[in-house]
Amino acid sequence: MLNKKSVDDINVKGKKVLVRCDFNVPLQDGKITDENRLVASLPTIKKLIADGGKVILCSHLGKPKGEPKPELSLAPVAARMSELLGQEVVFAADPEVVGPNAKAAVAAMKDGDVVLLENTRYRKEETKNGEAFSKDLASLCEVFVNDAFGTAHRAHCSNVGVTQYVDTAVVGYLMQKEIDFLGNAVNNPERPFVAILGGSKVSSKISVINNLLDKVDTLIIGGGMAYTFAKAAGFEVGKSLLEADYIDYANEMVQKAKDKGVNLLLPVDTVVAKEFNNDAPSRVVEGSMEPDEMGLDIGPKTRELYKDAVKSAKTVVWNGPMGVFEMPNFAKGTIAVAEALAEIDATTIIGGGDSAAAVNQLGFGDKMSHISTGGGASLEFLEGKELPGVAAANDK
Numbered sequence: 112m113l114n115k116k117s118v119d120d121i122n123v124k125g126k127k128v129l130v131r132c133d134f135n136v137p138l139q140d141g142k143i144t145d146e147n148r149l150v151a152s153l154p155t156i157k158k159l160i161a162d163g164g165k166v167i168l169c170s171h172l173g174k175p176k177g178e179p180k181p182e183l184s185l186a187p188v189a190a191r192m193s194e195l196l197g198q199e200v201v202f203a204a205d206p207e208v209v210g211p212n213a214k215a216a217v218a219a220m221k222d223g224d225v226v227l228l229e230n231t232r233y234r235k236e237e238t239k240n241g242e243a244f245s246k247d248l249a250s251l252c253e254v255f256v257n258d259a260f261g262t263a264h265r266a267h268c269s270n271v272g273v274t275q276y277v278d279t280a281v282v283g284y285l286m287q288k289e290i291d292f293l294g295n296a297v298n299n300p301e302r303p304f305v306a307i308l309g310g311s312k313v314s315s316k317i318s319v320i321n322n323l324l325d326k327v328d329t330l331i332i333g334g335g336m337a338y339t340f341a342k343a344a345g346f347e348v349g350k351s352l353l354e355a356d357y358i359d360y361a362n363e364m365v366q367k368a369k370d371k372g373v374n375l376l377l378p379v380d381t382v383v384a385k386e387f388n389n390d391a392p393s394r395v396v397e398g399s400m401e402p403d404e405m406g407l408d409i410g411p412k413t414r415e416l417y418k419d420a421v422k423s424a425k426t427v428v429w430n431g432p433m434g435v436f437e438m439p440n441f442a443k444g445t446i447a448v449a450e451a452l453a454e455i456d457a458t459t460i461i462g463g464g465d466s467a468a469a470v471n472q473l474g475f476g477d478k479m480s481h482i483s484t485g486g487g488a489s490l491e492f493l494e495g496k497e498l499p500g501v502a503a504a505n506d507k
């Protein structure tokens with residue numbers, strides 16, 4: 112359980128409350144193409160409105176690199192949040208984020224009003240956790256709420272720096288839910304506990320593999336990561352993704368799994384093609400590939416093996432696709448895993464990023480127990496790291 116004060120432990124009536132949300136949503140031509148993060152922020156915001164707080168929202172969006180970039184303005188988010196909340200979210204357009212416009216908007220607030228500040232990354236101090244911007248943000252409020260799980264693995268002004276200058280810093284419901292699901296899975300899982308790791312690189316998931324081998328009953332590996340393990344086992348992997356520097360590491364992990372009695376599952380067959388192209392002719396390979404072939408998905412036998420392996424699971428954590436799921440012809444492995452998770456009677460947790468996108472795109476979103484709003488943050492949590500954005504909140 113998270114030992115941090117939450118929005119349930121404070122009284123915000125008549126107070127100015129700064130809420131760090133994660134409104135970092137994908138935009139296309141000014142339109143929000145996936146609003147899951149906005150929807151996920153609603154419970155905390157509604158609670159603070161109902162309690163009579165003056166609710167000041169802030170977030171980053173994309174990477175404006177410390178200067179105003181109109182295409183990364185949060186204005187479209189203010190408009191959509193007004194609809195989702197059923198009340199006006201006043202957008203405090205302000206190139207300094209906390210400049211004259213923002214201050215005037217906050218000064219005009221009544222209890223229960225909502226204001227959204229401009230993209231916090233318009234300020235170059237934001238990602239450096241600089242003092243001036245941290246103080247600016249703190250000057251707007253009496254209470255700070257951090258509900259941005261997606262940024263919790265970073266120490267920035269708007270989630271960490273600001274807490275040094277306010278007396279009360281608590282977490283919101285989304286943060287609490289994310290940590291409860293991931294924390295319970297990792298530290299107190301109902302067994303069998305199965306982790307599924309995919310995606311492109313072993314190197315980005317080294318610590319996760321290592322940490323999870325201490326916790327899980329079964330570890331399933333797919334995606335581009337699998338070819339470094341295949342090479343380590345003595346197979347040729349052609350033009351597949353390969354991190355030659357991590358072959359020794361792959362061997363160590365295989366050994367660690369043996370020592371710990373963890374069932375480590377690697378692909379037994381692979382869908383290969385000669386080009387990285389959805390329409391490239393493909394074939395299924397067991398064992399070594401030809402020099403001009405590359406693996407783009409797990410094969411049919413592996414799909415069955417992995418589906419079987421999760422059947423009796425009681426807790427499953429999944430991070431990373433099983434193949435190049437963006438191309439329909441190489442999405443079968445990822446679909447099979449998503450289907451398998453949708454069918455079982457278990458706590459199913461999808462780490463953010465690509466696996467969350469895949470599950471939502473394939474229409475299995477509501478079949479999962481929890482889909483994390485944070486890719487990098489959920490990975491760092493699975494690595495066993497403390498998240499600075501969480502650590503900065505007041506203890507219970």
Ligand code: AMP
Binds near residue numbers: 352408
């Ligand atoms: P990551 O960001 O490390 O979770 O990786 C996600 C990406 O891995 C997705 O864009 C997938 O297309 C890619 N991926 C998965 N399997 C493969 C593969 N066999 N070859 C190349 N890329 C892959």
